Amino acid sequence: MRVCCLRVFVDGELWDCLLIVKHNRKYVLYTTVDRLPFSVSAELCSLGLNGARDPMPVVMDANCLECVIKALENSDALKRSVVRQMNSVASVDNNNIMVGFNDVQLVTPDKYRLPYTWCELYEKTDTEYRELENIMAWLSTLGGAFSSLGDQTEHCAIVAGNISLQQLRIAMRIGDPLTAARCKLYAAISLMQRGFYKQAKLIVQNQYTFIKSQLVVDERLIKMCCGIWTKLRYEWNRKKYLKK
Incomplete structure (x- = not known):
């Protein structure tokens, strides 16, 4: 089973976490936004990612992150592509789980996109x-x-x-x-x-x-x-x- 972790940081603090799980050729997106605190969340502890940090995090604003999340929710092809890209960044073996992760540094947008x-x-x-x-x-x-x-x-x-x-x-x-x-x-x-x-x-x-x-x-x-x-x-x- 492969798991990809997309962690969102604000001012150096873990704010949100997205998990893409590949199991039996199916890709499922999970969010842990409602499971505080993230530093001791069951997902991160089980994946052994608490101490690991991405040396080159992606910088994006809230508007861009919202589009990324919506695209991941609606596209299996994008999930598959993200899994491959993340696995090329880093991988960790933990109880036969292949883990790839990437960090996102969230910044304040110049202008918020309002619905x-x-x-x-x-x-x-x-x-x-x-x-x-x-x-x-x-x-x-x-x-x-x-x-x-x-x-x-x-x-x-x-x-x-x-x-x-x-x-x-x-x-x-x-x-x-x-x-x-x-x-x-x-x-x-x-x-x-x-x-x-x-x-x-x-x-x-x-x-x-x-x-x-x-x-x-x-x-x-x-x-x-x-x-x-x-x-x-x-x-x-x-x-x-x-x-x-």
Whole structure:
């Protein structure tokens, strides 16, 4: 098995390490950027490269290094070429592992290459998210006002239900399932105020089960479900009593 180690140094300190492993005619690229500290990383210790240094390191900036990493990820031919080149630089036998290594001295680029397309997309998405949050807050205030009047006026209950549906669409657009569950509970209150007890009961039961199934249970939503359920039972018993 052959292993090629591309070590990246910043001001003389080991900052990153790339490993190209050739095994059974396959070339695989590994990075150890998330495995700190590199000076005692399992990869470098097992390869016996801690004390070895390349006398002629390659000097490149961050923009160039990014292109090299992307090219290595996408090209087996480039991996194969790098393996051959590194083995011509140095090789170490360690437990039947042929090792070639090269060092890169990372320098500050004259101008950083920024992903402007991604930045514009992120800015647009972030602005849209903040606007949707603002709209959600206004709708919550308006919906709460109509819902408080829904017990006396059916028209207000209908308006509150429509507002909760608009909030549900926004919550689904944002991608927040717990906020969507809260909006469905608001809709259940509207249905209960209009006399659709069975539909309201089904919504409350489904949302209670969904909330309890989450990894982190929102106790406020659980209490909200219990409160709506208590009021639903009261309205149902009251309706039965009035029929007698």
